[in-house]
Amino acid sequence: MVKLTVEGVSKHFGDTKAVNNFSLKVEDEEFVSILGPSGCGKTTLLRLIAGLETLSEGRILFNDKIVNDVPSRERNVSMVFQSYALFPHLTAAENIGFPLVIRKVSKGKITDRVREVAELLKIVPLLGRKPRELSGGEQQRVAVGRAVVRQPDVLLMDEPLSNVDAKTRAYLRAELKELQRKIKTTFLYVTHDQTEAMTMSHRIAIMREGKLIQVGTPEDIYEHPKDVWSASFIGSLPMNFFDCTLIDKRGVRAIGAVCFSPQSPKNIMKMLEGLEDGTKFNLGVRPEDIEISKTRTSQLTCEADVHLLEPMGDSLIVNLKIDNTIMRAKTKPGFKVDVGEHVYITFDWSRAHLFLSSDGASLHKV
Ligand SMILES: Nc1ncnc2c1ncn2[C@@H]1O[C@H](COP(=O)(O)OP(=O)(O)O)[C@@H](O)[C@H]1O
Ligand SMILES: [Mg+2]
Structure with missing residues (x-):
């Protein structure tokens, strides 16, 4: 050998x-x-x-x-x-x-x-x-x-x-x-x-x-x-990506993106330390790290419309539309939801990824 x-x-x-x-x-x-x-x-x-x-x-x-x-x-x-x-x-x-x-x-x-x-x-x-x-x-x-x-x-x-x-x-x-x-x-x-x-x-x-x-x-x-x-x-379903910008609102740093409020999770803010305001990046969230609920569960929850359903047998893939962005979330097979329904989504922020838009490099998880 x-x-x-x-x-x-x-x-x-x-x-x-x-x-x-x-x-x-x-x-x-x-x-x-x-x-x-x-x-x-x-x-x-x-x-x-x-x-x-x-x-x-x-x-x-x-x-x-x-x-x-x-x-x-x-x-x-x-x-x-x-x-x-x-x-x-x-x-x-x-x-x-x-x-x-x-x-x-x-x-x-x-x-x-x-x-x-x-x-x-x-x-x-x-x-x-x-x-x-x-x-x-x-x-x-x-x-x-x-x-x-x-x-x-x-x-x-x-x-x-x-x-x-x-x-x-x-x-x-x-x-x-x-x-x-x-x-x-x-x-x-x-x-x-x-x-x-x-x-x-x-x-x-x-x-x-x-x-x-x-x-x-x-x-x-x-x-x-x-x-x-x-x-x-990598990943049986592709990762979802969101265009984001680092913004400064009266001294409070936040990410501006299509679907979330300026209050941003601490670990994400830590990953962005040292970057200039206005820096553009991509937020990456895997479909298995998105939770769908029928009611608002936290301040970091955002709203979406169910666009399409893909039953996989062992799971249900829900295609969600937020403004003009489509993303996919993976849920349990029995999850009851209809096309056109208005739902709330929450990311598992501890598993989220950030990538600089300039060269695609990952900002390492903290
Ligand atoms: N004998 C060859 N002559 C000219 N170009 C080649 C030759 N073999 C491969 N290439 C080119 O090299 C690149 C890589 O090819 P290849 O190694 O077959 O890729 P892969 O196996 O990942 O599909 C391609 O752009 C292909 O066109
Ligand atoms: Mg080949």
Whole structure:
């Protein structure tokens, strides 16, 4: 097993900086997800680590060894792709065993090892089938089998669950996590799906336009997003944002925003200490941190109209309209409310976030 170090790595394609001064350490036996939107450079980064592209700048190390000039086949890295890329004319067993055939491993050993991997992935009954006789999820299990069969030092996965249906994806998420726990290979997993990153990884690295924005545990990133962009990317429902301005009313500092009175919670005021009056910022509140009531409950309550209801089964998402701003609040499934109803909302201010409008940077919670 190895510790993977990516140090100041860039990859330019003409004028495009697909990866831009990216640094990340993945510890031995660690599962790290790279989370970012399409086109942010995730695949390019994996290809650099696998040795399928040459670096424009920086270094990649496996333990203490710089591998920049080590050819791909000597890196002991496996990669799983979104398109399963199985050989259509080979059976599942032959597909899984293929990397060992090229390495001239004996037939008996290949049979044993394929069996071992198939048991691990719970696909023993499928071993004799060709890819066209397998569902998408089963094909991806075979592709994972082929990737782990030769015990790679680093396992790279490039959006492996994007092509499978939602239910299978949920199963495979748990299975891949368990697989990593069993085989203990260093995993670097690329996804644009925040649920996958949140549920599977020890740590998440958020990537945008070739750059690393933030790296941390799922809880850490959820609780302390570094900027407005990171905040909007994490969470099964997007965070609500409100444009605010810091104002001074006869010596009393307050936030001026669409929905609340100048009396502002102490923790929020503390976060704004040292900023000039007139500073613009975004207040971020997650849907689960908004409480809806039928009556006014405190001075910090504001009024809203119910705009739309989204029943989710395990919860009810209420879309609220305040002036021209729409926001979403998550309530219990049995919550009784009608479209058009006038309601009162209260934020859990201890869980609110503030971001400077100028550059989106988070003003840290106090
Ligand atoms: N071989 C290539 N030649 C030119 N541009 C490329 C090449 N590969 C990727 N790019 C560009 O680099 C950027 C990052 O692409 P990619 O790494 O595939 O992103 P992601 O996997 O996050 O969707 C994109 O703008 C893409 O068009
Ligand atoms: Mg990609």
